Amino acid sequence: MDGYFDAVLGDEDPALAAAAQAHIGFDLPDIGVSRAQGKLLHLLALVQRAERILEIGTFGGYSSIWLARALPPGGRLVTIEWERSFAEAAAGHLERAKVADRVEQKVGRAQDILPELAKSADQPFDLVFIDANKPDTPEYFDWALTLSRPGGVIVVDNVVLGGAVVDADNPDGGVRGMRRFHEKVAAEPRVSATTIQTVGAKGYDGFTLAVILPDPDTRSQTPDLP
Ligand code: DHB
Ligand code: MG
Numbered sequence: 001m002d003g004y005f006d007a008v009l010g011d012e013d014p015a016l017a018a019a020a021q022a023h024i025g026f027d028l029p030d031i032g033v034s035r036a037q038g039k040l041l042h043l044l045a046l047v048q049r050a051e052r053i054l055e056i057g058t059f060g061g062y063s064s065i066w067l068a069r070a071l072p073p074g075g076r077l078v079t080i081e082w083e084r085s086f087a088e089a090a091a092g093h094l095e096r097a098k099v100a101d102r103v104e105q106k107v108g109r110a111q112d113i114l115p116e117l118a119k120s121a122d123q124p125f126d127l128v129f130i131d132a133n134k135p136d137t138p139e140y141f142d143w144a145l146t147l148s149r150p151g152g153v154i155v156v157d158n159v160v161l162g163g164a165v166v167d168a169d170n171p172d173g174g175v176r177g178m179r180r181f182h183e184k185v186a187a188e189p190r191v192s193a194t195t196i197q198t199v200g201a202k203g204y205d206g207f208t209l210a211v212i213l214p215d216p217d218t219r220s221q222t223p224d225l226p
Helices: 002-009 014-020 035-047 062-068 084-096 110-117 134-147 161-166 173-186
Strands: 052-056 076-081 103-107 125-130 148-157 191-200 203-212
Touching: 002 035, 014 035, 014 062, 014 084, 035 062, 035 125, 035 148, 035 191, 052 062, 052 110, 052 134, 062 076, 062 084, 062 125, 076 084, 076 110, 084 103, 110 134, 125 134, 134 148, 134 173, 161 173, 161 203, 173 191, 173 203
Parallel strands: 052 076, 052 125, 076 103, 125 148
Antiparallel strands: 148 203, 191 203
16 A cells, blocks of 8 residues: 555655665664655644754654755754664765755764753754654653643654554563553643554554643643533
8 A cells, every 4th residue: 555655646756765775774674664654744844834853763864854854944853863873874865865954963872962952952843753762762752842842743653563552561662662651641731642553564553643732721622511
């Protein structure tokens, strides 16, 4: 199905296609987002009129390109990657996609870089995309909240993990991280969120969309029924 939609909607240029192949050079599985998901990120950034975007987990820069191409003139994407070789590959892909001037790559531990960002002029962000090491997702979500403006949007990848997320006894660090993430979202009065399951070229997974409410009192959207 993704192949069909990619062909019929096809808006992936050679620079995106090259970034989509990044995993091959590292002998890794195809861990980037799909074209359809990349385009969704691009559209969410457009709907949000995002001028400042934060991405945690650059990998080969594929999602970075989709996000950066949604920015207006003067807009900025800050993208964090722990693995230097991934960041170097991404730099080439961002250059080829002609978005390097809008993207600030930060290489290192997100746990170290995020507190620095909190003191910088890059924030607050309009949109944050979390797609990094799965066990630490709840902590990245905390930072995304800290670094976002009211009305900001937080998108999180790999929140379903093939359905494993329903299993409370699963010992996998990623599964435990995504369960802890959902519990945190549920307990957080500042956000309204939903998790959508996805199936496609990257298998069975899902993403969470969370909006930071301008006023926490508006969280309850259930009308008073007679
Ligand atoms: C995998 C998929 C992802 O989207 C990701 O961010 C990390 C790993 C995977 O399929 O292993
Ligand atoms: Mg992912």
